[in-house]
Amino acid sequence: MGYIAVNEEAEFVKLQIVANGNAYANANVAMAVTTDVMVVPAMQEITLNMTPGTFRWKQLDELSEQVVTTSSTNSLEATIVLDDESFFTGKGATTGIFNVTNNKTEAYFRMYWQGDSTGDRYVEGTGYLTGVAPTVSPDSPVWTSPLTIEISGDLVPGVV
Amino acid sequence: MSIRDTLLANVTTSLSGSSVSVSSELPWNSGQRPLYEKNMKHFYLSEASLDITQNQITLDRNDVFQTETQLTAFVSVDAKNQPTDISTVISAVLNSKNSVSDQYIMECNGTTEIVEDRITYQFDYRFVKIN
Numbered sequence: 212m213g214y215i216a217v218n219e220e221a222e223f224v225k226l227q228i229v230a231n232g233n234a235y236a237n238a239n240v241a242m243a244v245t246t247d248v249m250v251v252p253a254m255q256e257i258t259l260n261m262t263p264g265t266f267r268w269k270q271l272d273e274l275s276e277q278v279v280t281t282s283s284t285n286s287l288e289a290t291i292v293l294d295d296e297s298f299f300t301g302k303g304a305t306t307g308i309f310n311v312t313n314n315k316t317e318a319y320f321r322m323y324w325q326g327d328s329t330g331d332r333y334v335e336g337t338g339y340l341t342g343v344a345p346t347v348s349p350d351s352p353v354w355t356s357p358l359t360i361e362i363s364g365d366l367v368p369g370v371v
Numbered sequence: 372m373s374i375r376d377t378l379l380a381n382v383t384t385s386l387s388g389s390s391v392s393v394s395s396e397l398p399w400n401s402g403q404r405p406l407y408e409k410n411m412k413h414f415y416l417s418e419a420s421l422d423i424t425q426n427q428i429t430l431d432r433n434d435v436f437q438t439e440t441q442l443t444a445f446v447s448v449d450a451k452n453q454p455t456d457i458s459t460v461i462s463a464v465l466n467s468k469n470s471v472s473d474q475y476i477m478e479c480n481g482t483t484e485i486v487e488d489r490i491t492y493q494f495d496y497r498f499v500k501i502n
Contacts, residue, residue, distance in 0.1 A: 223431045253433035292427045292435060352475045352501060353427055353435050 230318035231304035238335035241319035247303035253292035285362035293354035381470035385463040390454035407445035
C-alpha cells in the first residue's frame, strides 16, 4: 500500500482551471490551451465530493431495503488564501476566480492528486465556480475564501 | 525605526514634564538588582523579542507569515508616596502602543508588584504584523 502524501514540493496538490469562454469537447482538450491554464495557488484544503444518488425500495419478500444508484452529484471544494493574480487578473483569457464566478463562465478543471510529473494521477472535469465568499477580520487579517466547483458530468481520471 | 525606538520616542515626549524620566538603557541588573528598582521613577524598556509564525498554512508553501514582537517596560516608584501624576504616567505608557504603525495587533497590558516599599509597574507590549 502507498500513502498519497502531499507534504513534499514534488507532491503538492495542484488545481488548474481554464475558463476562457470557449467551449471544448472535454477538460483534456481545454488543458491543452496552456496559455489560459490558471493554477490556483495557496489552497489550504481541498475536498473532492463524489456522491452517487440512490434509489431505495422495500419488498415484502426481503428483510432489508434494496438500493440502486442514480446520477452522481460531484463537486470540488477548496479554501484558498486570496492571491491578487489568480483572483482578479487570471491567466491569459481565463479572467480570474472573481470574474469567472461573477460571469458564470464554464470552467474546465484538473486536480493533480500528488504532483504533476510523468506518471502522476489527476482527475478532471467541467463545471462552474460557486461558493466564493471572501472573508477577512481583525483577528485574521488576510483574505481567504471557500471555492466550490459544481461539476457537470463525469469526473475523468488520468495520468500525466 | 525599530519598535523599541518608536516607543521610547513616544514615551519620552508624552512623559516630558512628568515625575517619571525615560531611560534609553535596557533594564539590566546592577549588583543583582534591576536598574528600575535602583533608579526609581525611571521608565525602562527591554529589547524586543521576535517570533515569526504561520498565519495561514497552505498546501503549496505559499504560507502567510506574521511577526510577533514583545517588549516589557518597567517603572518603580515609592509605594507609600506615589507620584501625584502616576495615573497620567500609566495612561501615557499604555497609549504609547498606538505610536507603532503597520501592526494589526497592538496591545499593552499593565501589572503591578509591591516588594518592600516599592511598587513596580510592568507593561507588556505585544505587536503582530503580517510579513
